[in-house]
Amino acid sequence: MGLQGPEFYDDNAVFNTYQMQRKNRRDSPNDALEKPIFDELTGNLADLRILDLGCGNAKYGLEALQQGCRTYSGIEGSRNMFGLAEQTLAGSAGQVVQATIEGWDYPKQQFDLVTARLSLHYVADIGTLFTNVFNALADAGRFIFSVEHPVITSSDSAWRTGGPRQHWIVDDYFTTGARVTTWMGGEVIKYHRTVEDYFIGLQKAGFTVTSLRESRPQREHFHEQANYERRVRIPLMLFFSATRSSTLSLAAA
Numbered sequence: 001m002g003l004q005g006p007e008f009y010d011d012n013a014v015f016n017t018y019q020m021q022r023k024n025r026r027d028s029p030n031d032a033l034e035k036p037i038f039d040e041l042t043g044n045l046a047d048l049r050i051l052d053l054g055c056g057n058a059k060y061g062l063e064a065l066q067q068g069c070r071t072y073s074g075i076e077g078s079r080n081m082f083g084l085a086e087q088t089l090a091g092s093a094g095q096v097v098q099a100t101i102e103g104w105d106y107p108k109q110q111f112d113l114v115t116a117r118l119s120l121h122y123v124a125d126i127g128t129l130f131t132n133v134f135n136a137l138a139d140a141g142r143f144i145f146s147v148e149h150p151v152i153t154s155s156d157s158a159w160r161t162g163g164p165r166q167h168w169i170v171d172d173y174f175t176t177g178a179r180v181t182t183w184m185g186g187e188v189i190k191y192h193r194t195v196e197d198y199f200i201g202l203q204k205a206g207f208t209v210t211s212l213r214e215s216r217p218q219r220e221h222f223h224e225q226a227n228y229e230r231r232v233r234i235p236l237m238l239f240f241s242a243t244r245s246s247t248l249s250l251a252a253a
Contacts, residue, residue: 008078117146121193153191
């Protein structure tokens with residue numbers, strides 16, 4: 001049986017593998033695929049009040065503070081990751097809270113931007129989370145997140161090769177729910193949803209979806225041609241940008 005997201009990263013063997021990969025892996029999907037698109041979607045961070053769900057090591061928070069955001073608050077459920085985040089933000093105005101994304105007490109209309117980078121596929125009840133985020137945003141606030149692409153989460157545990165992945169199986173796509181997958185030497189539970197599930201979930205919470213993106217690779221972000229060619233074959237990540245419509249706009253409609 002797999003571990004939930006925070007407990008998975010609190011497994012010391014998994015955490016050590018994570019740190020080794022972060023230091024030594026060239027052309028990592030996070031750097032080569034996720035970061036360029038996420039930065040494009042978020043744009044200028046100056047003077048924004050930012051909430052970062054599943055902030056990990058809070059590197060994004062430090063970058064946001066360096067770009068002039070007004071406040072940065074990270075939420076992190078893993079004890080190990082929380083420790084890294086505190087180290088990253090030491091001496092800055094940023095703060096991090098050790099709490100799960102599902103269990104944190106969301107304040108009302110306190111943030112201009114809520115982000116979640118590759119963390120929401122660990123959350124079982126996405127509908128409640130979307131409502132919590134909507135309520136935490138100020139009028140015209142934005143919610144921008146990335147998740148593992150549903151073509152990956154649909155049957156991620158169906159492959160094991162011992163080397164770089166070369167083949168992908170898409171199966172049981174419309175059978176949503178928990179999936180147990182082996183990753184970084186441990187077993188973790190991720191929650192599979194369709195693209196439609198994410199889109200409709202955002203709409204039901206009251207959001208206006210403003211952008212949907214996939215992790216289409218750009219050659220300039222890769223050191224090695226072979227890695228680029230492998231990443232062109234299938235989307236690893238899915239991105240949404242959504243806005244809480246302002247009260248004035250709704251009243252005028």
